[in-house]
Amino acid sequence: xxxxxxxxxLGSTQLLDPMVLLLIVLGTVxxxxxxxxxxxxxxxxxxxxxxxxxxxxxxxxxxxxGAIYCSSTYAGAISAILINIPxxxxxxxxxxxxxxxxxxxxxxxxxxxxxxxSAIGGFMSNFGLLFLAPPLAELALRFGSQEYFLLxxxxxxxxxxxxxxxxxxxxxxxxxxxxxxxxxxxxxxxxIRFTFGIPELFNGLPLVVALIGLYSIPEVIANLSExxxxxxxxxxxxxxxxxxxxxxxxxxxxxxxxxxxxxxVGIVPGAGSSIAGFIAYDNAKKASKQPESFGKxxxxxxxxxxxxxxxxxxxxxxxxxxxxxxxxxxxxxxxGGLMIHGLKPGPGLFAENGEIIYGFILSMxxxxxVFVPVGLFVSRYGVKFIKTPASILGPLVIxxxxxxxxxxxxxxxxxxxxxxxGMLGFVMKQFDVxxxxxxxxxxxxxxxEGELARSMSLVQxxxxxxxxSMFTRPLSLIIIGLTAISVFQGLRSQFRKKGPFLD
Amino acid sequence: xxxxxxxxxxxxxxxxLSAGAVNSVNAQTAFPTKPIVAIVPFSPxxxxxxxxxxxxxxxxxxxxxxxxxxxxxxxxxxxxxxALAKSKxxxxxxxxxxxxxxxxxxAMRPATPFALDDFRYICNIQVDPVIWVVKADSRFKTxxxxxxxxxxxxxxxxxxxxxxxxxxxxxxxxxxxxLGLSTNFVSFSGSGPAVTALLGGQVEIAAxxxxxxxxxxxxxxxxxxxxxxxxxVLSLPDVPTASKLFGKAIPxxxxxxxxxxxxxxxxxxxxxxxxxxxxxLSDSKAFLAExxxxxxxxxxxxxxxxxxxxxxxAKEVDALKDLLx
Amino acid sequence: xxxxxxxxxxxxxxAMILLSAALLAQxxxxxxxxxxxxxxxxxxxxxxxxxxxxxxxxxxHEKTKDGGSKQRLAALRAPxxxxxxxxxxxxxxxxxxxxxSTAFFLCGSMYWFGTHKPVVLIAVGAGFILTVYALFxxxxxxxxxxxxxx
Numbered sequence: 001x002x003x004x005x006x007x008x009x010l011g012s013t014q015l016l017d018p019m020v021l022l023l024i025v026l027g028t029v030x031x032x033x034x035x036x037x038x039x040x041x042x043x044x045x046x047x048x049x050x051x052x053x054x055x056x057x058x059x060x061x062x063x064x065x066g067a068i069y070c071s072s073t074y075a076g077a078i079s080a081i082l083i084n085i086p087x088x089x090x091x092x093x094x095x096x097x098x099x100x101x102x103x104x105x106x107x108x109x110x111x112x113x114x115x116x117x118s119a120i121g122g123f124m125s126n127f128g129l130l131f132l133a134p135p136l137a138e139l140a141l142r143f144g145s146q147e148y149f150l151l152x153x154x155x156x157x158x159x160x161x162x163x164x165x166x167x168x169x170x171x172x173x174x175x176x177x178x179x180x181x182x183x184x185x186x187x188x189x190x191x192i193r194f195t196f197g198i199p200e201l202f203n204g205l206p207l208v209v210a211l212i213g214l215y216s217i218p219e220v221i222a223n224l225s226e227x228x229x230x231x232x233x234x235x236x237x238x239x240x241x242x243x244x245x246x247x248x249x250x251x252x253x254x255x256x257x258x259x260x261x262x263x264x265v266g267i268v269p270g271a272g273s274s275i276a277g278f279i280a281y282d283n284a285k286k287a288s289k290q291p292e293s294f295g296k297x298x299x300x301x302x303x304x305x306x307x308x309x310x311x312x313x314x315x316x317x318x319x320x321x322x323x324x325x326x327x328x329x330x331x332x333x334x335x336g337g338l339m340i341h342g343l344k345p346g347p348g349l350f351a352e353n354g355e356i357i358y359g360f361i362l363s364m365x366x367x368x369x370v371f372v373p374v375g376l377f378v379s380r381y382g383v384k385f386i387k388t389p390a391s392i393l394g395p396l397v398i399x400x401x402x403x404x405x406x407x408x409x410x411x412x413x414x415x416x417x418x419x420x421x422g423m424l425g426f427v428m429k430q431f432d433v434x435x436x437x438x439x440x441x442x443x444x445x446x447x448x449e450g451e452l453a454r455s456m457s458l459v460q461x462x463x464x465x466x467x468x469s470m471f472t473r474p475l476s477l478i479i480i481g482l483t484a485i486s487v488f489q490g491l492r493s494q495f496r497k498k499g500p501f502l503d
Numbered sequence: 504x505x506x507x508x509x510x511x512x513x514x515x516x517x518x519x520l521s522a523g524a525v526n527s528v529n530a531q532t533a534f535p536t537k538p539i540v541a542i543v544p545f546s547p548x549x550x551x552x553x554x555x556x557x558x559x560x561x562x563x564x565x566x567x568x569x570x571x572x573x574x575x576x577x578x579x580x581x582x583x584x585x586a587l588a589k590s591k592x593x594x595x596x597x598x599x600x601x602x603x604x605x606x607x608x609x610a611m612r613p614a615t616p617f618a619l620d621d622f623r624y625i626c627n628i629q630v631d632p633v634i635w636v637v638k639a640d641s642r643f644k645t646x647x648x649x650x651x652x653x654x655x656x657x658x659x660x661x662x663x664x665x666x667x668x669x670x671x672x673x674x675x676x677x678x679x680x681x682l683g684l685s686t687n688f689v690s691f692s693g694s695g696p697a698v699t700a701l702l703g704g705q706v707e708i709a710a711x712x713x714x715x716x717x718x719x720x721x722x723x724x725x726x727x728x729x730x731x732x733x734x735x736v737l738s739l740p741d742v743p744t745a746s747k748l749f750g751k752a753i754p755x756x757x758x759x760x761x762x763x764x765x766x767x768x769x770x771x772x773x774x775x776x777x778x779x780x781x782x783x784l785s786d787s788k789a790f791l792a793e794x795x796x797x798x799x800x801x802x803x804x805x806x807x808x809x810x811x812x813x814x815x816x817a818k819e820v821d822a823l824k825d826l827l828x
Numbered sequence: 829x830x831x832x833x834x835x836x837x838x839x840x841x842x843a844m845i846l847l848s849a850a851l852l853a854q855x856x857x858x859x860x861x862x863x864x865x866x867x868x869x870x871x872x873x874x875x876x877x878x879x880x881x882x883x884x885x886x887x888x889h890e891k892t893k894d895g896g897s898k899q900r901l902a903a904l905r906a907p908x909x910x911x912x913x914x915x916x917x918x919x920x921x922x923x924x925x926x927x928x929s930t931a932f933f934l935c936g937s938m939y940w941f942g943t944h945k946p947v948v949l950i951a952v953g954a955g956f957i958l959t960v961y962a963l964f965x966x967x968x969x970x971x972x973x974x975x976x977x978x
Contacts, residue, residue, distance in 0.1 A: 047547045048968040051572065054560050141703035168880050172844060175873045179851070182865060185579075188690050190611070190667035190827070191862035194854065197614075199585070202578035217910060224906040224941060269699065270692075323702070324718055325695045326548065336548035340556050342796050346718025391941035392952055395934050398914050402921075403960055407970055410575045411582065415918050419911070426907055431840045449865040450692065457689045458661055458705065540971060571969050 004131060007350070011358025014059045015366065023060050024363055027067030028370045032378050034068070035075030038085040038397060039212050039404025042072040047333045048407075050340065058341040058356045063363035065337050069330055070313055070364055071371040073273060074118035077306050078379045081110045082386045085215045085397065089208055090273035090309040092439050093281040095215075096162070097294060097301030102386075104297045111379045112244035113299050114306045115372055117255060120248065121307035122368040124259040125266065125314030129321075130361050133350075136315070137322040140267045142475050145458060146466065149451035150479040151268065152444045155275050157483050158282040160490050162436040170437045173428065177441020178448060180205045187450035188457055200413040207442050209405045209414045210421045214439070216401040217422025218429045223390035241376055251303045254284045258307035265308075266315020272328045273312040274443050278436070280308030286489040313364070321349055321357060534594060534773045535568045541763070542590070542598040544583020546576040549693075550714060551599045554629050554761050554799060558781070561790045565780040579668070581608055581615055588621035592766045594773030600624065600809075602760040603670050603816045610817075610824040611668050619817060620767070623774055624809035626781050627762030629794075630802045631712045632732035632755060633674040634742070635662075636698075636725050641707060646729035646748055649708060656685040663697040664710040666690030668827050671697075674731050674757020675710040676826040678745060681753045701725065712759055713738075717798040731755045736800060756819045762809055778806050837884035844877035913937040926972035930957055 014020065027049075034045035045068045053061030076087030081098035094114065101110040128136065143151075156174065163170020183194040184202045195201040248255070258280035265276035284304035285294040294301050316327030317334070324345035326332035338345055343353050350357055386393075405418040428435055459465045470476045541559065545551045555572050562570035575583035584605060587598035600622070609615055635646060643649040653660045666672040667690045679686055689706065691697040694715035701709040702724060709716075713736060719725040720739070727742045732755045735744055745753040763781060765774065784790055785803045794801050804812065852870035855863045913933065920929035934953040943949065964970040 047574070048964075048970065050547065050556070051559070051969070052967075141699060144700070144703060144705045168876055168883065172873065172876045172880065175869055175876065179866060179869050179873070182869075185667070186862035187692065188667060189859070189862045190690075191859055192612075193858050193863060193866065194851070199578040199581050202581070217914070221907045221910050224910065225903065269696065319699075323699065325699050329546075332546065332548035336552055336556065339553050339797055340560060342793055344718050344797060347722035347724060348718060389943060391943040392938055392948065394910070394941055395913075395937040396952070396956060398910070398917070398937075399930060399934060399956055399960075402914070402918065403926075403964070403972070406972070407964065409577060409582075410573055410586075410971070411577070412918065412922055412973060415921075419914055419918060422914075423911060431836065433840075452865065454689060454691070457687065460659060460661070460687055538969070571971075573971065 003350075003354075007354045007358035008130070008362065010355040011360075011362045014355055014359030015362055017060070020060055020063045020359075020363060021366070023056070023064040024067045024367050025370055025374075027064040028071040028367055028374050031068035031071030032075040032078075032371060032374055035072030036078040036087045036378060036382065037400050037404075038079050038083070038087055038216050039400040039402075041088045041208055041404070041408070042069055042076075042090070043208070043329045043333060044404070044408055045069075045072050046330055046337070050333065050337045053337060054340070058338075058343060058353075059359040059363070061337065061341055062334075062356070062360040063367075065334055066360055066364045067367035067370070069334065070122050070310070070367040071375070073310055073313055074115065074122070074306070074371055074375060075378070077114040077118065077302070078111060078375070078382050081114060081302070082107055082379075082382055083393075083397075084219050086211065088273075089211050089439075089443075090277060090312070091305070092211070092215075092274050092436060093277035093305035093309075094302055096281060096305075096436065097296070097298050100295065100297035101299065101302065106297065106299075107383060107386075108241070108379075109244050109247070110299065110302050111382075112241050112376070113248050114302050115375050115379075116245040116248035117251075117258075117303040117306040118310040118375075119368050119372050120255055121259055121262055121310035122313055123365065125263050125311035126361065126364050126368065127314075128263050128311075129314040129317055129364075130358075133318050133322050136263070136267050136318050139264075140269065140319045140323070140325075143268055144473075145451045145454040146470055146473070147475050147479060148268070148270065148447055149455055150470065150476055150483070152448035152451065154479055154483045154486065155279065155440060155444045156448070157486050157490070158278050159437040159440060160487075161282040161285055162278065162440065163434045166432065166434075169431075169433045173433050173435065174437035174441045177438035177443075178445040179441070180210070180438075181207070181442045181445025182449045186453070187446070188453045198413065200409075200411060200417065204446055205421075205442065206409065206414055206417060208408055209418050210442060211439060212401045212405050213418035213421030214425040214435055216397050217419070218425040220390070220394040220397050221426055222429070224394055245372075247299070248303060251300050254287075254300050254304050255307045257283055257287075258304045259311045262308035262311025263315040266312035266327055267318045269319050269325050269327050270447060272443060273309040273316075274439065276308040276312045277305035278440055280304040282486065286486065286493060291493045310368075317361075321345055322347065324349075534776050535566060537595065538569045538571050539566065539594070540571050540573050540596050542583050542587050542596065543572055543574050544576060544580035544587075544599065544601075545574065547574050550631065550712065550759070551601055551761055553797065555599050557790070557793060557797070557799070558628070558784065560793075561784055561787065562780070565784045565787075566777075579608055580604055581612070581617075584608075585615070585617045587764065588617040588766055590766055592768035594765060594769045594777065597625070597763050597765050597777065598622075600627075600762045600764045602627075602762075602812060603673065603756060603820050604759070606813070606816045606820045607668060607670065607673060607824070607827070610820050611827060619813055622764040623767055623769055623806070624813060625763045625765060625774060625777050625806055626785075627760050627804040627809045627812065628781065628785050628801060629759075629761040630732070630800050631714050631759040631761065632730050632736060632800075633671050633710055633757040633759075634713050634716060634730045634739075635675075635708060635710055635728040636701065636716045636720070637708050637728060638701060638704070639724055639726050641726065643708065643728065646743070646745075649728060650682055650684065650749070653679075653684040653686050654682075659685050659687045660708065661689050661706045662686045662708050662710055663689050663691055663700045663706040665692075665694045665697055665712075670757040670759055671710050671712065672757075673820065673823060673827060674755070677756050677823050678731065678753050680823075680826060681751060682749060698725070713800070714798045732758050738798065738800070754819055754823075756816070756823060760804075760812060760816075762804070764809075774806065834884060834887040834889055837887060838881065841877055841881035841884050844880065845874065848873035848877055909937075909940060913940065921973050925974045927957060927961070930960070 034040045076091035077094045079087040080091040080095035084099040159174040184204045261280045262276040316331045319325045320331040405415045559570040590596040664671040694711040697709045855866045917933035935949045
């Protein structure tokens with residue numbers, strides 16, 4: 001504890017550098033632009049700016065990258081809420097209730113709530129990073145292959161909750177997502193499956209590329225088909241933003257649970273912010289007294305998913321900094337940035353480069369504060385942006401999707417994949433098949449198959465031993481228990497809802 | 504007016520053409536005249552990416568131009584190397600190479616659309632041998648103890664490592680074959696996750712590249728048993744090499760050797776210029792100091808040596824590739 | 829939400845059954861060790877689709893509406909436009925280069941989708957291209973695809 005306080009003292013002297021503060025503001029603005037434009041993601045924002053930091057001191061460079069990470073994760077909510085396209089994969093669960101709120105004329109409120117919830121989630125998880133990093137890193141190490149597999153199952157159990165109206169179609173969509181994720185190399189044997197000779201598919205369908213297509217293109221089509229319904233849906237009440245932001249405190253319990261979910265999902269290497277958002281959303285829905293109001297514009301859905309995905313930020317940096325193992329794609333890129341600045345992530349990092357690392361962590365507190373006014377300012381114009389006629393907005397959204405899908409891996413094949421997924425998304429929309437279960441499947445597929453195969457390999461094919469250890473390892477038991485509770489709650493609310501119809 | 508503008512256009516054209524001519528003359532003598540792009544066939548944050556970004560940080564001083572890193576990840580490097588092989592052979596597109604990964608891809612997937620002789624190898628800069636590593640308090644005090652325990656086919660020991668079909672797996676299987684071990688190689692998606700599994704006690708031993716285990720070795724959490732290279736490594740002087748320890752030839756086929764290449768057909772003078780610049784870079788104090796801090800073992804090999812190593816690696820991998828199937 | 833139509837639901841279920849059967853057959857072409865998970869998934873998918881078909885068959889018959897086919901054609905106009913425009917765009921990027929094809933795509937598709945004012949077309953197109961150039965090429969140094977032109 002004393003060393004942490006010492007570190008804070010050391011780190012805060014770093015923050016007095018006006019250049020650091022300026023870079024946080026610039027990084028936030030850049031992050032909000034990248035994040036809110038559909039097609040441009042956090043990973044890309046951070047990756048593209050790593051070379052720009054070469055000329056800076058380590059604290060300056062890291063403050064810039066950290067600010068981009070925090071603000072872009074938040075800003076994806078803006079486009080999710082206003083135009084039904086998640087700005088980054090993290091915000092998929094935000095649109096479930098965010099966009100219906102916009103349709104109800106509450107877009108401004110949704111953005112204010114998303115902003116406040118994001119800042120609070122980010123702030124709380126940063127506290128976790130600051131004070132609880134060693135024990136949480138210890139927890140991350142306890143996650144073995146079988147726990148990862150069980151976690152993936154837990155994630156899959158959320159599907160039911162995302163497929164309002166037609167559970168069967170939700171399952172179909174989720175299964176297809178799982179399948180699309182596992183095309184390519186088998187994680188243990190290396191056999192290549194279902195790729196039709198396209199090397200871009202050897203490591204599975206590229207997730208972010210798929211998401212860009214799945215959401216942007218069907219939305220463009222929808223906007224073009226329904227003539228001029230846009231004006232009435234944008235009763236944007238921008239005034240009284242502060243009061244609207246304060247409404248977030250109606251959802252204290254939702255935010256608390258979402259923060260814990262985000263933090264824990266964040267420290268598990270390989271999981272990601274989109275999973276955290278979905279799990280928190282599911283949790284808020286099941287805990288609610290009116291689960292049926294979710295998906296129709298319940299503010300709690302927006303608050304839960306935005307708190308959780310921003311809470312992932314701090315969580316994902318815990319294994320990155322303490323073990324040198326990145327928690328997700330963005331922190332992998334950040335890890336590279338750290339190393340280029342001469343820092344060696346791993347157990348020795350806090351002791352050897354304390355002032356830099358504490359400076360970096362503290363700078364993210366500032367970033368979480370800075371994106372509130374900047375984000376509200378941007379979304380004020382964003383609200384106007386959606387009044388743009390579909391014939392102009394559509395080409396722009398496609399243009400952004402194309403450049404985003406290309407710039408991720410510098411690959412035109414990825415752009416084609418994006419367009420193909422756009423067609424799939426359109427077909428799904430035509431047949432009222434929800435897309436969110438597919439996203440969840442895409443995120444979890446590799447984990448489910450790979451970790452199951454790895455668990456089997458670790459017990460050398462002895463299946464009874466695997467089952468036994470699933471019910472004897474405490475962490476496995478906890479995850480199994482949580483999954484059981486989640487499924488049970490889901491069933492109960494399903495029956496409750498059916499109730500009145502049966503009378 | 505008409506004549507005037509025509510004349511003006513003609514003059515402008517002439518000026519442009521002559522400027523172009525001068526430029527092309529200059530290009531003969533003063534390559535490079537614009538930024539050079541370096542394709543890294545892996546995601547940001549990996550071993551190759553870190554090396555190239557470090558080089559790019561220092562490149563300006565020696566090349567006189569910036570080196571822009573471009574990540575083209577996918578299919579274990581196949582996509583990036585295919586792109587490099589097909590890029591314009593003017594010296595302005597170079598790419599990161601990694602042996603034996605390039606060779607393994609070609610050996611495992613013969614249909615891969617690049618050939619090893621599609622490239623001109625400029626130099627190699629980093630070597631990264633494979634090690635066997637255990638937790639600091641492991642029951643295996645030495646590599647010999649592990650080998651003794653692992654020779655019992657009734658009680659197969661799990662070993663974690665990057666895989667499948669990676670340099671690490673090839674190295675481990677080659678060693679296991681030479682020493683008659685019966686181990687179960689469990690593939691993890693990279694050396695990082697394999698180290699995590701080891702730290703978390705999922706496995707007792709892991710095969711990893713030196714660079715990915717070194718922070719935890721220096722922190723006293725992990726212990727290296729043996730290093731698969733011909734010479735002992737400077738950062739771990741007490742860890743024996745495999746061939747010396749076991750007294751028989753164990754090929755260091757999995758040792759990652761990272762360098763740079765250009766597509767075939769780049770003019771000789773451009774290759775020579777690049778080779779010279781990277782030689783100077785890898786000798787420079789600032790670069791060496793930062794590389795050492797990151798656990799990067801710098802070992803410069805010139806174009807001829809790099810070329811020869813590719814051939815040697817191809818031969819070695821070909822002899823052992825059935826182990827990976 | 830569109831009205832739930834029996835025919836549509838049936839078609840969907842049949843298509844899903846065929847798709848999962850085809851993928852299941854494909855899965856059996858790979859070694860068992862490497863394809864257990866996809867086999868399992870596709871068996872599951874087959875069950876879900878079969879259940880969907882059962883549900884769809886039990887739906888009441890819908891009344892046939894007049895001019896159904898015409899309406900359906902009109903509904904396909906927007907998706908057709910979007911896919912033709914974007915496919916042509918990506919194809920052009922590979923041959924012609926990023927910036928020229930982007931300019932043509934933006935102006936062309938805005939015109940095709942219904943914005944005809946030249947000022948708007950040029951302003952939006954130029955604004956987008958300048959932004960992309962400033963952000964990616966100038967500031968960050970990404971190489972966008974180059975073709976015959978730029």
